[in-house]
Amino acid sequence: MVNTLHTKQDIFNILSFIPDPEIPVVSIKEMGMLRDVVLTDKGCEVIITPTYTGCPAMGMIEDDIKRVLKENGVSSVNVKLVYAPAWTTDWMTTEAKEKMRKYGIAPPTSSACNKLTSFSKNNLIKCPRCNSTHTELISMFGSTACKALYKCDSCKEPFEYFKCH
Amino acid sequence: MKKQEAIYNYALRLGDNSLVLGHRLAELCSKGPILEEDLALTNMALDHIGRAQAFLNYAAQVEAKNKTADDLAYKRGERSFYNNLIMELPDKDFASTIARQLIVSTFEYFLYTELMKSKDETIAAISAKAVKEVRYHLAHSSDWTCRLGEGTDLSHEKMQRAFNDVWMFTDELFEMNEVDEVLIKEGIAIDLNSIKPLWFNHVKEVIEEATLKLPETGYMQTGGRKGIHTEYLGHILSEMQYLQRAYPTAQW
Numbered sequence: 001m002v003n004t005l006h007t008k009q010d011i012f013n014i015l016s017f018i019p020d021p022e023i024p025v026v027s028i029k030e031m032g033m034l035r036d037v038v039l040t041d042k043g044c045e046v047i048i049t050p051t052y053t054g055c056p057a058m059g060m061i062e063d064d065i066k067r068v069l070k071e072n073g074v075s076s077v078n079v080k081l082v083y084a085p086a087w088t089t090d091w092m093t094t095e096a097k098e099k100m101r102k103y104g105i106a107p108p109t110s111s112a113c114n115k116l117t118s119f120s121k122n123n124l125i126k127c128p129r130c131n132s133t134h135t136e137l138i139s140m141f142g143s144t145a146c147k148a149l150y151k152c153d154s155c156k157e158p159f160e161y162f163k164c165h
Numbered sequence: 166m167k168k169q170e171a172i173y174n175y176a177l178r179l180g181d182n183s184l185v186l187g188h189r190l191a192e193l194c195s196k197g198p199i200l201e202e203d204l205a206l207t208n209m210a211l212d213h214i215g216r217a218q219a220f221l222n223y224a225a226q227v228e229a230k231n232k233t234a235d236d237l238a239y240k241r242g243e244r245s246f247y248n249n250l251i252m253e254l255p256d257k258d259f260a261s262t263i264a265r266q267l268i269v270s271t272f273e274y275f276l277y278t279e280l281m282k283s284k285d286e287t288i289a290a291i292s293a294k295a296v297k298e299v300r301y302h303l304a305h306s307s308d309w310t311c312r313l314g315e316g317t318d319l320s321h322e323k324m325q326r327a328f329n330d331v332w333m334f335t336d337e338l339f340e341m342n343e344v345d346e347v348l349i350k351e352g353i354a355i356d357l358n359s360i361k362p363l364w365f366n367h368v369k370e371v372i373e374e375a376t377l378k379l380p381e382t383g384y385m386q387t388g389g390r391k392g393i394h395t396e397y398l399g400h401i402l403s404e405m406q407y408l409q410r411a412y413p414t415a416q417w
């Protein structure tokens with residue numbers, strides 16, 4: 001079926017409301033996971049990229065895209081997963097990082113930290129609650145592969161840090 | 166050997182290494198020494214399984230026999246798996262897990278850094294993603310090697326024993342055959358001899374920083390490239406493949 005009623009921009013707008021299943025305050029568009037929309041005479045192809053290769057949310061995101069587009073009258077949707085260019089936390093918008101911080105997750109620092117160094121000794125992470133830099137790494141891996149566990153020595157609260165990637 | 170067949174074999178090999186190690190790490194779910202480590206090991210398992218899916222998908226696509234990544238993971242027998250033997254070794258204690266992780270993640274770090282430049286677009290793309298993940302795995306195992314090496318007498322002794330035990334499985338990581346020969350010429354695969362000194366230097370540096378001794382090099386195990394495995398792989402497969410073999414079209 002040809003989607004003559006929807007432009008590429010319309011589809012982008014519809015999809016921009018889909019939340020990241022693991023951090024619902026930000027959308028897949030703000031995260032930089034929504035890469036492109038291609039309209040062909042066969043329908044619509046939505047191109048997405050995973051944050052991590054094993055990201056378990058990809059299946060859910062694909063279902064959400066198809067469902068939301070169907071509700072908006074767009075059929076014949078194909079979701080394509082691409083690996084290149086590799087996703088980086090630098091694609092997250094400033095707004096997304098601020099929303100993430102308010103949600104209680106310390107947002108990623110710049111990907112310039114992509115060096116072969118020991119993780120714990122080379123990162124100064126701010127507490128998302130009190131902004132203190134007196135924080136300590138508890139574990140390099142948190143509730144998901146993309147986050148690390150920290151604790152704040154000022155307000156004594158534990159928090160998660162979205163690792164730069 | 167034709168280029169297409171070589172790419173199929175190469176993608177299988179990379180996929181099998183990720184799949185088998187991913188399975189081993191996943192077995193540790195709920196068995197980590199502390200809760201944070203339980204999460205770390207299972208998250209690393211997920212990274213490996215995600216990578217395995219990407220490589221096996223590509224292998225299936227190159228083979229063009231209408232198979233999926235799942236067919237390749239769940240319907241091949243032991244002799245058709247080409248992972249390195251080190252990936253299938255059982256976890257005896259936390260030290261053995263950390264020793265294997267240090268050796269493998271150092272290898273993977275240098276391997277995928279080089280493969281990012283592969284002339285095969287898919288292999289280059291998966292490698293670029295892998296290297297970002299492996300960086301954290303490597304920092305994790307390097308930190309733990311030092312913590313345990315410099316910890317108590319007991320943790321030091323266990324860490325040393327773990328490296329001594331696993332050392333005979335390290336040479337195999339750098340073995341090459343006809344597949345490599347064909348693909349190196351095409352600029353698709355890398356010459357593993359070129360990363361061996363980088364691997365050795367990093368592992369040596371961490372082991373020595375951890376006040377441990379580099380194990381002596383003696384007899385080295387071999388076999389994975391030919392599909393000849395330790396007795397452990399069969400047990401892994403019997404568990405991993407059980408569901409698909411008992412209920413062949415079962416879906417998640």
Ligand SMILES: [Zn+2]
Pocket residue numbers: 127128129130131132152153154155156157
């Ligand atoms: Zn705080």
